[in-house]
Amino acid sequence: MTTVVPKIVADDLVEFEVDSVQVAQHVARVLRESGAWREVVGGIDSVVVQFDAVRMEARAALAALNAQLSRVPPMKSVDADVVEIPVIYGGEDGPDLDGICELLEMTSDDFVALHCRDACPVEMLGFTPGFAYIGGLDDRLDVPRRPHPRQHVPAGSIGIAGGRTGIYALPGPGGWPLIGRTPEPLFDAAADEPFRLHPGVRVRFRPMRERAR
């Protein structure tokens, strides 16, 4: 692993940048398993560690973190399961699809074909329970977030932003332009395994004409 430089960003938070989301998630998992931290949250290219400022001075936290980082074992690759996710593209379910296609100068059929072509890796979870960040998006489908987040995104909505697909498992606010929606539940608090997706799994999107009734 290349050298990372953790920095104290707030009174109980330390952050460092890494080269990739895979490294971020791997390092975060290793740090979490040490049990030394309140929270270790990997992002797309960064990791934030929250420590207990009462038990640990910031400088001591930084030193402990650096010591752990010097001993992170290399990543192992695993064969990933493929999960198929049915999607109703466009219309009320994907209100931003037409605008995105206009911006990208392609038809919605072309968009859907590109979006469904490959099995894409779940890179991380985050945001709210069940939200999955999914990579592997074709370079041509790169759009920014909305400058004004929506206050109400329906559960199952699927958005793209910054070269990734995201699935909103729960209703709530959200800033990703929406291309469609899946009827599949992705988070079930009552289940033994509440999360349908997790890092390592691959997702293949399949267009469906309309919602099963």
Next chain:
Amino acid sequence: MSVRVIRPGLQTTVQAAPRTGYRHLGVPSSGAADPLSLALANRLVGNDLLAPGLEVSLTGPHLRFEQPAWFAIAGAMAEVFLNDRPTDYHRTTGARKGDVLRVGSLTSGSRAYIAFAGGIIGQQLFGSASTYLPARFGGFEGRALRSEDVLELGKSDAVDEQGSTPDRFLTPMGQRWALRTCRWSGAGSLPSSQQERLFGNRWTVGRRADRMGLELEGTALETQTNGRLPSAAVFPGTIQCPEHGTPFLLSVDAQTTGGYARVAQVARVDRHLLGQLRPGDQVSFLPRTPDEATVELRAKHDVWREWLPDIEQVI
């Protein structure tokens, strides 16, 4: 031991300790938005400081005691009646079977807390009984209370120390707040000129204000981001700023990762105040280095420890 809901109030939920260690799964902290007030109420009925109690928002519930029970109220002020007699905040109070507790509208501050001796028995998930409304888990069936719900209380030893919160621990709620805050100095933060604008101005809490976060109205910030910042961790107390320039102060139910610029982080010492900010309140942010904020956190703990021995678990 149980308590029946006659009227639920605007949004009354069971809240306890925050969830820790699950943010990487997208599971937020939740818990009492003002944990100090929950702790003050629990202290008076002999519970653990963050035992499950009721968090009351803006208008309070009416509750009927199905069995005798001790209770106490703290946090944002409202008129409170036990049957038809006004009753005090910050005092161990005994209710008999059939007594009705009525909590009115909160007049300043956003949230009041009712603790019952023995605590409320709530649904535990991810290490806490706190309600997380967006995913409908924790607390009472993962939702806000409704009429005719029946809350089960845990067993409690006799409350042997009936009393009241000492005057020096009563913190009045105003409409102006000053929160000690660190500049976010990592990747994906705003340029320092825009951070200075956050600290140099007074902000008004907007109408979008809930357990997830609070919109801050004032002079818009210039973000210079383009909607493509890589998603990264955020926490309760993080102030983030979408491209439209209106900062958003994240609270206990906040998302765990986000892709908007991070401006600053309200320090742990003052995070417990976030739960009392209400629309129209004035907020200013006091710049602190991480070390200064930690010294002040320890000083605050030293003050409170005399009344709340486990204060480190609360704030």
